[in-house]
Amino acid sequence: MASGTHSQTPLFSRISDLWRTLHDYLVAGLRRRPEPVNDPDSLRRFLETRASYIAQTSLYGYLRTRAGMRYPELFDDDVFVASINGAKWHMWLACLSDLTVYAGGMLRRHAPGSPVDVGPFMQDMLQAILEDNGVPEDADGEFPAHAERVRARVRQCDWHEVTDGEGPFSESPAALVRYAPIVEELKQLDDEIVRNSVRFHWQEVRRDLRKHLDADAVLSAVREAGAG
Template sequence: MFSLQRISELLPGPLKGLTVRFDSAPINSIDRLSDFVHTRSSYISQTALYGYLKTRMGTRYRQLFEDPVFSQTIRAAAVKIFLAGLGDLTVYAVARVRKGHNLSDEDAARLAMLCFERAAQSGLEDTPADMIPATALSAFGERLEGTDWTAMASGSSAFTSSEAALIAHAPVADEFKELDREIMGNSIRLRWRDAREQLDKRLDADALYRAWLDRG
């Protein structure tokens, strides 16, 4: 069987979350929060992308995934989708920490940027520099400047960038992506719903708030 795991082996790089065994320990430190947003964003971005490509390509997917040129195209798309998803999940997670605590918008933005940087560094460790958008950090910083943290703490409000990135960057003809838009959107939204539920079960917002204050 040519599984998603096999696909990820053919396309080594930024998305190391597919085969990682997720733990269930409390998310009570900045390190644990960074690890959570990294692994879940990796997992969701690649399962959404690779799953869609496998479905759309049909019986030709094995040949295309093993093609060196096309595999690099997929890898470049995966990096962009990963970064978009990482931004979405980071904003949601920090908004959940902020909720009910005396964390200013400025501190929420600083915590989010710290987590995003750490998670991106881990997720893109083996990725060629020319595949990583040079504006990744600055673009996330611009997003944080206008973030409504109260709104981002509820439901799927934070998870729009990754859905748009999947549709924009999946290496499939635009006419097919337009036909598949609803399917693609539903697929990634369901995955993010599961990630939110996991986060909410494990998040120790009080401990994380104290850890942030301890950093001064």
């Protein structure tokens, strides 16, 4: 009996760590009073926290739905855990990509008279976030190439074409279907539901940014920093 308890300890430890992480994101997303987004630092915090929140909850939610009662057993398989970690970071990159494009479009739409060029500003912010995170230890070998695709998307973005809707959120739904460690046959069956689920999760994030973004203040701070 004692040996059985010891053999299960790593499994329960992993599950506990996972749920502690998810709880932190849920509390952050649902209970924390959103702060004003009125300077570059607060915009960056918004991008980082919301991208992480959508990535984590979308991926783990899909896995739990598909696995059902066997969900805890997934974390007793080291190979599968490595696949989950790789998928987690690809989802984060995709979510960061979508939200960066959306936020840049909102800045341009809500401060059309600002002399600040939104494109270079959003490129610099994205680059700072990616540099600070580096290549995570539990990411897979495709992470650097995916990060470069995110940079290219933001670099090539036509900010005048970015709409205040679901249009910018094209990468994250596709990434969940592509990277989730679930057999292809099931992902094909789930495709439309999974994509719609991710789009739905973004609705609250979009509402928060609309409500709390002060585009003039953000771009004024950028202009003043440049002048200084």
